[in-house]
Amino acid sequence: MYKEVITNDGSLTLKNEKYNECYHSSEGAIIESLYKHIYPAFEVAKKNNYFGGEIKILDICYGLGYNTLLSILNRPKNVKLKIYSPEIDKNLVKSLKNFNYPKEFSKIKHIITSLSENFYYKDENVEVEIFIGDAREYIKNLKSVDIIYQDAFSPKVNKELWTIEYFSNLKKILNKKGVITTYSVATPVRCALYKLGFKLYTHPYDIIRKGTIASLDNLDFEKVNFKEKLQRVECRVLKD
Secondary structure (H helix, E strand, C coil): CCCEEEECCEEEEEECCCCCEEECCCCCCHHHHHHHHHHHHHHHHHHCCCCHHEEEEECCCCCCCHHHHHHHCCCCCEEEEEEEEEEECCCHHHHHHCCCCCCCCCHHHHHHHHHHHCEEEEEEEEEEEHHHHHHHHHHHHHHCEEEECCCCCCCCCCHHCCHHHHHHHHHHEEEEEEEEECEEEEECHHHHHHHHCEEEEEEECCCCCCCCEEEECCCCEEEEHHHHHHHCCCCEEEEE
């Protein structure tokens, strides 16, 4: 069901045969997690004084755990992290205690093991909950989050996690000064976010291909001029 793939930064990812997609781009599992999600999202958190000392993150979907685990490894000093992550594949999560993560993950091996065995971990600075099931149902029970890593498989194979109805539900739980990060630059995805009132940006890093950063707040990133694009194309969105 899974095939090991070495990415360009040397980190290991897997190809999911059911979806016929890898969990990360060929550019690198670590690079993608850091530069498309964690670094820009934590910049927004810093601007907002780390949301009072506790950052609440929704990681869609857990997958191999790179986004969650690298968030922990890059946790700002004196800031607590609370991470919620739905994942449909229970057996995948259970197998990750034996996954060949990069060597820097060794310092949080105890967290990886706990998440693999119990789908939960908590200490004085970090709390992580993995929900095994449908992400769309899970988010209905969340109250408020500051950061959303929108990192599901592509709209082509995982349409239900890219519809305007789905993004509308994300908007309901996102802090008004919060942020959504995603690797996707697809027009229907950006259309959905734009129609819901999000301002669209992209990250400033040249080390990796551009993604999309969305917020209801004004951010200090390069703005995507979506109004201009709407004059040239019809703004279609994915629907349930």
